[in-house]
Each structure stands twice: as structure tokens, then as C-alpha cells.
Amino acid sequence: xxxxxxxxxxxxxxxxxxxxxxxxxxxxxxxxxxxxxxxxxxxxxxxxxxxxxxxxxxxxxxxxxxxxxxxxxxxxxxxxxxxxxxxxxxxxxxxxxxxxxxxxxxxxxxxxxxxxxxxxxxxxxxxxxxxxxxxxxxxxxxxxxxxxxxxxxxxxxxxxxxxxxx
Amino acid sequence: xxxxxxxxxxxxxxxxxxxxxxxxxxxxxxxxxxxxxxxxxxxxxxxxxxxxxxxxxxxxxxxxxxxxxxxxxxxxxxxxxxxxxxxxxxxxxxxxxxxxxxxxxxxxxxxxxxxxxxxxxxxxxxxxxxxxxxxxxxxxxxxxxxxxxxxxxxxxxxxxxxxxxxxxxxxxxxxxxxxxxxxxxxxxxxxxxxxxxxxxxxxxxxxxxxxxxxx
Numbered sequence: 001x002x003x004x005x006x007x008x009x010x011x012x013x014x015x016x017x018x019x020x021x022x023x024x025x026x027x028x029x030x031x032x033x034x035x036x037x038x039x040x041x042x043x044x045x046x047x048x049x050x051x052x053x054x055x056x057x058x059x060x061x062x063x064x065x066x067x068x069x070x071x072x073x074x075x076x077x078x079x080x081x082x083x084x085x086x087x088x089x090x091x092x093x094x095x096x097x098x099x100x101x102x103x104x105x106x107x108x109x110x111x112x113x114x115x116x117x118x119x120x121x122x123x124x125x126x127x128x129x130x131x132x133x134x135x136x137x138x139x140x141x142x143x144x145x146x147x148x149x150x151x152x153x154x155x156x157x158x159x160x161x162x163x164x165x166x
Numbered sequence: 167x168x169x170x171x172x173x174x175x176x177x178x179x180x181x182x183x184x185x186x187x188x189x190x191x192x193x194x195x196x197x198x199x200x201x202x203x204x205x206x207x208x209x210x211x212x213x214x215x216x217x218x219x220x221x222x223x224x225x226x227x228x229x230x231x232x233x234x235x236x237x238x239x240x241x242x243x244x245x246x247x248x249x250x251x252x253x254x255x256x257x258x259x260x261x262x263x264x265x266x267x268x269x270x271x272x273x274x275x276x277x278x279x280x281x282x283x284x285x286x287x288x289x290x291x292x293x294x295x296x297x298x299x300x301x302x303x304x305x306x307x308x309x310x311x312x313x314x315x316x317x318x319x320x321x322x323x324x325x326x327x328x329x330x331x332x333x334x335x336x337x338x339x340x341x342x343x344x345x346x347x348x349x350x351x352x353x354x355x356x357x358x359x360x361x362x363x364x365x366x367x368x369x370x371x372x373x374x375x376x377x378x379x380x381x
Binding site: 131140145154 | 348362372
């Protein structure tokens with residue numbers, strides 16, 4: 001198998017490198033849980049992976065300040081988004097992260113989470129549409145009109161459809 | 167056996183009772199008494215007026231006076247005649263009676279025999295149109311007037327470089343002058359298609375149902 005990893009997916013900026021260093025310092029046991037939560041909530045534009053109170057708790061638990069925590073969360077989200085865009089295989093992702101100087105344990109954590117949740121995440125992204133109105137569910141009723149105020153002994157079938165939008 | 171005898175007796179009941187009810191309405195009885203002194207021309211004119219009125223044309227009191235000015239009837243008799251005939255027709259249209267039953271029940275009302283045929287003919291000629299007009303003006307939810315559709319395949323987006331996702335875009339024009347334009351994914355499209363097909367099939371089955379044979 002060739003060693004060519006394709007185009008560099010992760011940027012080479014100082015901000016990103018600083019984030020990588022911060023990630024390297026996070027405890028091994030906590031990192032997979034962090035990643036799981038992030039990837040599960042990433043597809044919805046309205047929900048943040050962590051609420052403000054939870055971020056306060058994380059700041060205490062991980063021994064970082066708020067801006068460092070935000071940097072880590074944003075970089076992890078960005079890594080997942082890039083992986084989804086290029087539909088990366090978990091192994092390729094791990095190798096790209098390794099080249100960006102992420103620790104071995106963190107790379108493996110990424111690989112595991114991506115392997116488990118990656119496909120789900122990609123299909124959620126595929127379903128997203130820019131169209132303003134998207135039809136969600138349909139309900140119907142079938143009526144048989146028997147009479148009205150100026151006419152009786154009728155037999156007119158009518159169908160009523162209700163469509164809801166997302 | 168019990169069900170068929172029950173149905174036969176209810177059908178007989180429908181035929182027994184006249185379309186205007188167990189007793190003739192007061193205004194119809196009054197009209198019949200006026201008819202005995204009405205000329206055929208006046209009667210014809212009344213019929214024409216009633217049919218026009220049922221079709222929706224306005225008749226105010228001046229027009230009414232003008233129409234009956236040259237006839238032998240005074241105002242109260244003319245009113246009684248017009249009201250009675252109009253009432254009769256409206257009941258008959260509403261109950262959707264067959265012309266034969268209409269004729270049979272007219273005899274019960276003691277209509278002069280010469281006029282019964284004329285009335286029945288007039289009734290037969292306007293019945294279909296008036297029933298259609300009634301169904302046209304029924305209260306309804308907005309219905310679909312026009313549908314335009316297209317099928318798209320979303321090749322890529324800013325979140326995925328390769329996503330081959332088909333979708334259906336639809337534009338529905340409704341009778342309340344609104345236009346709904348929306349997209350659905352393939353699963354929802356199949357669900358909609360299935361529901362529409364199912365309702366069409368159920369409508370067909372309903373028409374075959376013997377218990378609903380009321381015509």
C-alpha cells in the first residue's frame with residue numbers, strides 16, 4: 001500500500017498547531033468521551049455539543065481555561081468536518097493526525113470514534129438541504145360526503161392530505 | 167335473510183313517503199288552491215321565473231310586480247303561487263327525487279292533471295344543472311389545481327464533497343391562490359405516493375360497497 005496520503009487535509013497554521021498541543025495534554029481517558037459528544041451533536045446547526053454549564057464543568061475537570069477549551073472543541077469539530085468532506089477512511093484520518101503531530105493515543109481515539117460514528121455523521125450531512133421548505137410527514141383522511149345543506153343522498157369520496165414541514 | 171328484509175322495508179319506506187314529507191307544506195297547499203284559477207300562460211310564466219330564481223338570478227319586488235302585472239292574479243295570489251312552486255322545486259332538488267316519483271307525489275298534492283306534465287318536464291330539464299351547481303358551491307378545503315415537479319441529484323455540497331442524493335422538488339398551486347414549493351427526500355416521496363395510491367384504491371372500493379347503494 002502506498003504511503004501517499006493524498007492532499008493535506010489539516011491546515012498548517014500556528015493556531016491549529018497550538019490546538020493540537022492542547023489536545024495532546026488532555027487526559028487519555030477523557031478524550032474519547034469528548035469526541036463522542038462532539039460528533040453526535042455536530043450535524044445539527046442549532047445545538048452546541050456542550051452547554052455553558054457543561055463547559056464550566058469541563059474547564060474544572062480538564063484544568064484548562066475557557067478559551068483553551070473552546071479552541072480544542074472547535075479544532076475537533078473542524079477535524080471531523082474535514083474528514084466528512086473528504087470521506088476519509090479511519091486509518092487515513094489517523095495517519096493525517098499523526099503527521100500533524102498529535103499523540104498516538106489521541107490519534108487512536110479519533111480513529112475509533114470516526115470508525116463508530118463516521119458513517120452516521122456523513123449521512124446526516126448528506127440529508128441537509130438548502131431548500132427553505134422540506135416536507136417531513138404526510139397524514140391523510142378519506143371522507144365520504146353523504147349530504148350538504150342543499151343536497152342530500154350524495155356519495156362523494158374526498159381525500160384530505162396534511163403535509164408538515166421540517 | 168333478516169338484513170335483506172330490513173333493507174327492503176326501508177326502501178319501501180323511502181318510496182312511501184312523499185319527497186315533501188308526511189304532510190304537504192302549507193305554502194304548497196296554498197299554491198295548489200291558487201292554481202285552480204290560474205291560466206296556463208301565467209302558470210308557464212311562474213315556472214320560468216322559479217327556474218331562473220333557482221339558478222341564481224335576483225328577483226326584487228318591483229320586478230315581481232312587473233312580471234305579474236298583466237296576469238289575472240292579484241299580488242297575494244301571485245306571491246302564494248310563486249312561493250309554493252319554488253318551495254316544491256327546492257325540496258325536490260335537495261332530495262334528488264327521480265322525475266317519476268316527482269310526478270307521483272304531485273298527484274297526491276291534487277295538482278290539476280294538465281299541469282302535472284308541464285311541471286315534471288320543467289323539473290326534469292333543470293334538475294341536473296341545479297344539482298351540479300349545488301355540488302360546485304359546497305364548502306371545501308383548498309384543492310390542488312396544478313402540480314409541477316422535478317427530480318434533482320445533489321452531487322456535492324459544502325459539507326460533503328461527494329453525496330449522490332436524489333430528491334424531488336414540487337410546486338403545488340392550490341385553489342386558494344397560494345403556491346407551495348417544497349422538497350422531499352426519496353423516502354418521503356414514496357410514502358406520499360403510497361398514500362395517494364391507497365386513497366384512490368379505497369375510493370374505488372367504497373363505490374362498490376353494497377351497503378352504500380342509495381341511488
